Amino acid sequence: MLFIIIFGTSNLEAEEKDCKYCNKYETIKDWPENERPEAFIYEEVKYPEGMFTKKQSKNSKSIGAAAGKKVYLRFVKSKGTLNKYQHLMIRDMAYFEAMYNEMLDDPKAKVETVENLKKGREAMRMSLQISPKASTSEAVLKFWATGKMLTKAYKLNKKKKKKKVDPEIAERAAVLAAMKKQIAVAKVNAQRAATIEAQKQIEAAQ
């Protein structure tokens, strides 16, 4: 009996999915559009010039595949270099947006996958403070334009030798930061002191 309980429980745990709608719908085809939140509805997007080749732009599937390839190369295969090539990371977030959006047009796409990708999309949007509610087209344009700007800047400035911070500046900066923290703590203490004394007065009055 104990074996059955343990086995049953572990089976249940294994089946538990970290998604909400996937428990009800398996694929996009099963999920009626009028029952989906806006973020799960496909948007026809006019992608920025240069983002996809003519061949890639043939249909939703080819756009999705091209975008997926870019995403895979950047965020899976080359993820160890993201800190160094932040400009490319931002640009390729436009492809992530495209991949997610085109997947919503694929009836066979798994809802669980889409839900997982949406979480990643929101985290990526946070890098440029793009609202989770913003349309795909807006997010794509913002990632693309910023990526382009950062790439230009990277090329222009990569030969510039980054100046080391002068120790006299670093030390003063640290003093100022420490002072700021101490002032903030002092203000908190004032409120706490007022509260502690107020409590004493309240207890005396009661």
Next chain:
Amino acid sequence: MINRFIFKILLLLLLNSQAQANDVAAMSEISDAAGNSASAAAEQLANDAGKVTENLTAATEALGAAESEIGAALDTSIAQAQNAMKFAEESLAAGDLTAAVQAMSLVEGVTDMALGAIPNPAALDMTGIDFAEDFSPEEMAALSTMAGQMGVGKVVAMQKMAGQMNALGQAGFDSKGMMGELDAKGIGLGTAMEGLAASGMVDMEAVVGGASFNMDGFDPAGFASMNVAEMGMSPTMMAGALDALPVGAATAALETMAANPGAMGDMTGTMTGAIAATMGAKGMGAEMMQSMEASLGMEGMAGMAEGMQGMAGMAALGEAMQGMGMEAMSESLNAAFAGPETGIAGAMSSTVGMISGAISGKAMSAKSAVAQGSEMKDGFAAKMAEAGPEAIEMPENIGESGMMMGAMIMAKPQLAGGLPGAMAPPKGMTASAMGAVIADGGPGMGEGLGEVMGDMPKEAMGEHMAAMTGMDIGAMNKLGMADMAAQTGLTPGMVATMGSAGMSGMDVTSVMTTQVAGLGSETIKGFANMAAEGAMPTGMMGDMMEVGLVNQGTMAAMGATGMEKLGAAMGMEGGDMGLAAMTGGMVGMGDMNLDAQVDPEMAASMGLAGGPEGPAKLGDIMGPATGEEGAMMGGMMEGGMNLGQVSAAMGTGVDPAAAMGSAAKASMAANEAGAGLAGAAMGAAMSAQGAAAAAMGSHAMGAAMGVGGMGEGAMGKAMEGSMAEGMGGAMGGAMAGAMAGGPAGPGMGPGGAMGGAMGSAMGDPKGGAMGGAMGGAMGGMDGAMGGAMGGMEKAMGGAMGGMEKAMGEMGPKGPGEPGQPGEPPPGDPPPQ
């Protein structure tokens, strides 16, 4: 005890010899208890301020004179801080808590400006770009709106500082002289204003009435109280800024534009459409827009947003910008992205670095000047901590009434600089109004919420506070608590929120600004009045929730009738809605039936997806965990959930179901812990902090947030638990992002309350930085921050896991399969 006695004698002597405002004496006039509490605060602050001043004196001696230009500027900043701290100490000796707190807050702001002027080796370098040559009008419009979005936090920070300057000027401090000294070194408010003007974030003519900044012509209170249209923000920047700011900021800007139709020249039509589009993007429906038309005197509001959303909006803005001249736009973008004064490069570097670190699992190798200085062997900064103030540990016996009384003592000192006008706070809470209050003296805070609280007798305030805290009303009156509450001009809920925010090290001004945002707009007041009269259609109620307009200020204005209708539409039953209105939904909300459906109209306008059988049940909407927990409680969630928290999250773009789930979880956790009012107040403060972080970025975060020491008593534990829920909840990411930002990141420096952990931890989510440094530096807050970052890591992990699966779904030729074209051989540079 002897010290306190001497301190009081000195105060009384000074009271008779000086005309300076004396908060301690003013509180003593209300009651001895109030006077003693104010005196305790003043004494503690004097003690701590003395330690900071001693530290600064020792630092000045140890550092000597700097040789470099930036070093000399930082020396000036330290010297000016010393000067302001001296004024704070003198003010405290005279019982003027307000002047002291404002002086110290100004030093914090000035420090941020000074640190922002230091070249950051970790920042993205965006100099030298020719935008007009390389970018299309649409791309420039997109970049411009993003600059507006990221730069508006700096504008709000400038407004806060200007408000503090005004308060200090009223108290007799030469704040303009202080800024003049800093400007001479290129790190003052004037320098920052020039940078903001060059990027189009403000118009110098609107700010000082001239082409260039001049301190004599600068009216700090006037600037601090302006909305984004009044300060002359350029149209494209404004479109971005209003994306970040609360919806009331947009309606206030529209009101200004309606009153001055020619102010934006040829851009007026496009701009009005762009603003309407930002409101639509936040979730405002046609019905609500139509109801705005009368108050604004603008016809066809809903139609104006058409063709202005998403990519089409960017195209329209780009086209309109071409009319302004692409060269001018290019210059403005250069100033925005490359100039340190706007803080945009710094903000972007921080958030981009945070995400690249989170995905790659690697920390950034470059360290900020603050981090380097803090790690210097035998550096002075490390020694400062030994002699600096330490957070007081709260005793176990602290209760909620003590928290509220402490908050009322500190309300005026904390808020005397006024709330920044860009967030559209009530007129009575802006710097212009607060300056007059300071000049008048006395304990009162003036008009406060204005007519919202105007008719409420102090007896009613007392009754509400008694209902909130369970304290005997007789004892409350004896202590003068109702009088004190009436003097603040705030609701009891706001007082409780201030208490929890102030005690936990949040930025009280930012928290309170978010809680009353929008009430400075006639349109928003009109909505609240409509709800108060019971005339607001349910769909519009849903819009109020979705756009983040249900905050403590609007709840008070909506009154019992409005709250009853709102609660019922959300599926709540019973409760005391008058109390709920006055407590910002912390107390008095009805119970929530998790088996009930949200009103279909409400659900539709909130953006809640339904099924074939109509809107889902509340338990299902809020997610399986909440639903199951609810089922264990017999399907009823006692005390409901705070709708202000839900709305705050939704206003930042969080999915309605996630926002409701997060608020419900917080509420259930609070109920389980028996947290009561303290936990609810902390929940409200945290949600306001999250919304403020989304609007203002790093500038919304208090440097002492997470300082710990909340105490081992029930209240301390409840508050820490509630804070942890907030950091791990729907808006945890926004707060984590904001904490990563800023010149050193407020509180992020190794000497900061966050212990320097966040900076590296953001880039090393799996590493030891999170566990190690967090634990030590943040006291009980490590769990909370871990929640926020853990959430991000989980999201990214989920995304990456999902992505790998997604690759598999893309067919046999999908990327990622061994040997497929395009896959770089190991060791190759990343694909360009």
